[in-house]
Amino acid sequence: MNPILFWLFAAIAVVSSLFVVTKRSPMANALALALVMTALAGLFAGLSAPFLFIIQILVYTGAVVVLIIFVIMLLNLRPEELKLQALQKGKFFASAVVALALTGLVLRLVSAEGSTPPAAVPASFGTVEAIADELFTTYLLPFEVVSFILLVGIIGAVVVAKRGE
Amino acid sequence: MGEITTGHYVALSVVLFFIGSVGVLGRKNAITVLMSVELMLNAVNLALLAFSRQWGNHAGQMLAFFVIAVAAVEAAVGLAILVAIFRLRETTNLDDMSTLNE
Numbered sequence: 001m002n003p004i005l006f007w008l009f010a011a012i013a014v015v016s017s018l019f020v021v022t023k024r025s026p027m028a029n030a031l032a033l034a035l036v037m038t039a040l041a042g043l044f045a046g047l048s049a050p051f052l053f054i055i056q057i058l059v060y061t062g063a064v065v066v067l068i069i070f071v072i073m074l075l076n077l078r079p080e081e082l083k084l085q086a087l088q089k090g091k092f093f094a095s096a097v098v099a100l101a102l103t104g105l106v107l108r109l110v111s112a113e114g115s116t117p118p119a120a121v122p123a124s125f126g127t128v129e130a131i132a133d134e135l136f137t138t139y140l141l142p143f144e145v146v147s148f149i150l151l152v153g154i155i156g157a158v159v160v161a162k163r164g165e
Numbered sequence: 166m167g168e169i170t171t172g173h174y175v176a177l178s179v180v181l182f183f184i185g186s187v188g189v190l191g192r193k194n195a196i197t198v199l200m201s202v203e204l205m206l207n208a209v210n211l212a213l214l215a216f217s218r219q220w221g222n223h224a225g226q227m228l229a230f231f232v233i234a235v236a237a238v239e240a241a242v243g244l245a246i247l248v249a250i251f252r253l254r255e256t257t258n259l260d261d262m263s264t265l266n267e
Contacts, residue, residue, distance in 0.1 A: 006169045010177050017181055017204055021188030026196045026257075033200050036181075040207055047174065047218045049226055052210075052233075059233050064203060064240045071244045072196060075251050092191035099183040099190075106183075110175045117168045118219045126217075126226055134223050135230075142227075146234045153238030161245035163252070 005046060012039040026072045034065040049126040174215035181208035195250075195257045199243050206236045 012035060019032035037060040045053040124130050135143055185208060188201025210229040217225025251257060 003167070003169050006173065010173075013177065014180060014184070017184045020200055020204055021184055021192065021197070026194055026200075029197050029200050033203065036204060037207065040211060043174070043177075043211060044214055046169075047214045049214050049217070049229075052214065052226055052229055055230065055233055056210075059237055060203075060207070064237055067240060067244060068196065068200060071248060074248065075196075075257060077257065092187070095187050095190035099187045103179055103183040106179045107176055110172055110179060117170050119221065121218065121221045125221065126223070130223065131226060131230070134227060139227050142231055146231055149235060149238055153241050157241045157245040160242065161248045 002046070005042070009039045009042040009046075012036075013043070026077070027069070030065055030068045030072060033068070034061050037061045037065060047126075048121055051126055051128045051131045171215050171219040175212050178208045178212040178215065181205075181211070193259050195247050195259050195262070196244075198259065199240065199247070202243075203236060203240060206232060 016032040016035040016039070020029050020036060023029050023032065037056060041053050041056040041061070044056055182205050185201045185204035188204065189198055192198055192201065210232055213225040213229045213232070215225075217223065217229075247257060250262060254261060256262075
């Protein structure tokens, strides 16, 4: 992947994910999340995964984030409620310090030095055709299980969110 | 700026994962916590795709595909539960949802 594009997408992803966890308004969080998802889709495209690039935009930016925004507007939170939910300073900083320490530790393990750019892959790698080939042969059972999970999820969401009598 | 290696992608994935974990642990708004979980799942997907590319093997992409499918279900059910709780309690504050540990 072009280094400039990588750093651009990485910067967008990191900055907007910081907005996701620090901004007070849920709506600002959701819009920042859409930006993270889109930047990640760009990175997926650079990783020879055109199929997942499309799926990421369709499912995450198009469906999950929009669903979250729907729910935020549906709940109609009052400003004083949101003020109550401002960052809990102590808890937030404690988890931030722990996360920072763990990030440092893991980054030492996966430091970019010494790893080489991956070898070239055939042009068909990650295309819809190649993914479909594997999905409907090797991964047929997980595929069917996931479609069942989706069905259960649809019914479950309707039942749970339905207004009771 | 040198060439971009698999290590760069994995490092970015680690950073995003822990940013998401701060949101899960430190925030009180249930919707934001749900969004942070989605962020963590996406960070893992990035690592999966980076390793998939490194080994020229589709297994990582397949796993990422299934993660996306299950994450979509999780978001739908999670938000449905939030709507149900909001009807009952008029709040999305996680600290007010502590009936089970009282």
